[in-house]
Amino acid sequence: MTNAWTDIRNTDLVVIMGGNAAEAHPCGFKWVTEAKASRGARLIVVDPRFTRSAAVADLYAPIRQGTDIAFLLGVINYCIANDRIQWDYVKAFTNAGYVVKEGFGYSDGLFTGYDEAKRDYDKSTWDYEIGADGFAVVDDTLEHPRCVWSLLKQHVATYTPELVSRICGTPQEKFLQVADWISQTSSKTKTMTSMYALGWTQHSKGSQNIRGMAMLQLLLGNIGVRGGGMNALRGHSNIQGLTDIGLMSNLIPGYLNIPRESEATFDDYMSTRGFKPLRPGQMSYWQNYKKFFVSFQKAMWGDAATKDNNFAYDFLPKLDVPTYDVLRGFDLAFNGKMNGYVVQGFNPLQAFPNKKKLTQALSNLKFLVTMDPLETETARFWENHGEFNDVDPSKIQTEVIQLPTTCFAEDEGALVNSGRWLQWHWAAAAPPGEAKSDAWIMAQIHLRLRGLYLEQGGAVPEPIVNLQWPYKDIDDPQPAELAREMNGSALETVRDASDPTKVIAEKGKQLPGFAALRDDGSTACGCWIFSGSYTEAGNMMARRDNADPDGVGLYPKWAFSWPANRRILYNRASADLDGKAWDPSRKLIEWDGSKWAGYDVPDIAPTAKPRDVGPFIMNPEGAARLFVRTLMRDGPFPAHYEPFEAPLVNIVAPKIRGNPVARVFKGDLAQFGTSDEFPYAATSYRLTEHFHYWTKHAYQNAVIQPEFFVEISEQLAKEKGVTNGGWVRVWSKRGSIKAKAVVTKRIKPLNCDGKIVHVVGVPLHWGFTGAARKGFGPNVLTPYVGDANIETPEYKAFLVNLEPTTPPVA
């Protein structure tokens, strides 16, 4: 989230699209009802299902799953056509006037440079024209035919209300009403918040769904303001934190990157990470990249990371592919190229697409280690449970080691919520039996490996035996110690760069924040964006002062919000060109003539003059990007692509199936179904009463929602002879499930381009362990393909068939 849960109270319009906060984030959704009750805010819900969020909406519009980009580009088109644009904001704070290189274009659903064989683009034309002064060329009049504004206008012109309705199945009058309400927030004194979740990410073009809304929010001037923003409602309690700390194939904590093998040396690596400003005087904050990186290396390898060995650059692995994400990992296992998997607090058998493929992949492993507080289907993938897990244990040669861990109530530390708050929590009891904390287990694994490498030698022992291990009890690193490492400390006394007489941190002390980091090895910092969370003043994440000065909703002394305890990102954009709040009733920070000050920590250098420095300080432009240059694989603008399994062809570009640059592994393509064989559009989702695959283990939740079901419309039920509460079989090209049918008015057939599309809803909370009844999950059915940029699987849109059947045999 750019903003915080408690800030939703400040909005005028909530748009829930790609999520269902009332059911998946109920206590956060209370801030929506608060905004409605206290300030007359309105709520729009756009969803294939009439959800509980929709039930309290002022306006509900149905949409076919996987067509959000067409809808959003349609709204942008409407705003442009009706001059509902926050012009001052767009001209000053976005790249609308930047001139794009000659040769860039878009036709038939493809941008310039497409290579069909590689399923990739040559992106050389997707960038700005650079002037003789070395800066991007800008036309402030927005009239240049190749400026971003002209290209955007042209790009979205296709998406008329009529076309949107044909693609999305949204009745035209509903779409127009949504567009009208949204467009009204182009007023300087009206704002809108976007609340989205996995309903947008879990598509083969998930990243572009989100970009579509981000672009719209920029055009309306709704980023950086109270009650506005792009608010990703993360799925789990610390998915934000685990992403921040970079537990992903290609990441280093704080959104730094693992090197590619093309970056043979540290100089190669840094050569593309200079982040030289693209406009005069801009902060381009990533210019500090080297400070963050070197400080991370010092946190990892201490004295073994020296200037002479390029701060242990070669201790890091170098990638030969963009990522070894989960889809690639289990595809490798499926093809017999993996030997082991260590699975911590994760249930891939249930959580990844195409369960049949996953079962084979797990069966091909020599060993599987699981760490979890609860039984998981993954740890027991080899166990026969009749139709629910139809395997023969004697034929599965995988050794499984299952390790019991603590749960939240028995562990101490911080989680990062959606709003970037790092909140500390404390343990109340010892774990059951011999269960141990995950940190203890990981430490034990390291210490044993370290011992083996010291005794016996082996391949590349240096990164292991030199791993920094500054813990009082080496067997049991404590949460506070680890938190202090992430915050960072001074290895040598750190002095003010402009005034060496001023000491920022004495040697050995905790750093006050990331501004103190250095690139010469004199500071160590495990995760630069968390710097400031555990300083010499103590554990900022454990703060519990819930004061909220003037009721603005920021709670600045409650816990710690990264970065730098900033509560609303891009908050300089809440003020106009001269630094005065666009909306005096929603003041956040203002320019007082010499500095920025107000309720929040300014997201800009405190003395940066308003007309000199742009608010989007992480970008070399200083401006936000409506046109994203070469930074996304599937285009500098979003474009409508159908899901890989769609009930109709792409109306805009009939020759294109799915996202033209999404990665598809060999074998998976043949496993995509078509609408003649699988006529119904299925989607997966959560319920109010359950959380993922955990709460089926909790008796109370198992009682209130005991049994797997699928939801279908009354019309489809009638067509197929299905009764409410009767058993149905649902199958895709990849597998078959049985469920009780809930026949409901909440799902209605959609009319898309004259074709009736039936939606089948498949909730995801069941399996073959726990207190609830055994059941199937949607991932028996879902396709093995991910988003073109970040490889999140396409769980939300796939094709199935359906018929009445008999109950399953356990």
Next chain:
Amino acid sequence: MNYEVSRRQFLGAAGAGIAGTTLAAMGFAEAEEAHAAAIRAFKLLNTAQTRNTCPYCSVACGVILYSKGDLKKGEKADIVHIEGDADHPTNRGTLCPKGAGLLDFVKAPTRLKYPMLRKPGSDRFERISWDEALDRVARRLKDDRDRNIVVKNASGVTVNRWATTGFLAASATTNETAFMTYKVVRSLGAVVFDNQARV
């Protein structure tokens, strides 16, 4: 003192008092004492309170864990009740149907208690010791890493890449656990490494 406790105690005492006065007037003073003695103390009265956050969705509602025995004082502690934290700015004491069932997660019969091993081809888990489990894990990891880590690629560039054992990190473990995990996994050169945020 917790406001809730004092309010309920007050109401309880007042109720007994009113009944007692009436009874006493009728000559039943002993009954008053017996009735007062029979009132059960509020069950959270002697519990320790620990602040925590809900481990499910990313709203991260504040919760209070009530335990018999106080872990902070080194006592054996048993969690007997969990409710929303009224001081928390986001949820202000409320919980949803997921969070309201947290005690049953902590106490679930399917909580894991011991390290277990499933041998190849077997149809059951068997209990093993921590030492045996961890030694086995370390041995498997080292053997596979030593055999399959790519030290240099075809062009002679040092890549130190290990891609034959994968690591999946969690979604609800703490930042501190995450950093410990990051350090240990990356020091091995592992690249097949993801967390739940990917899906």
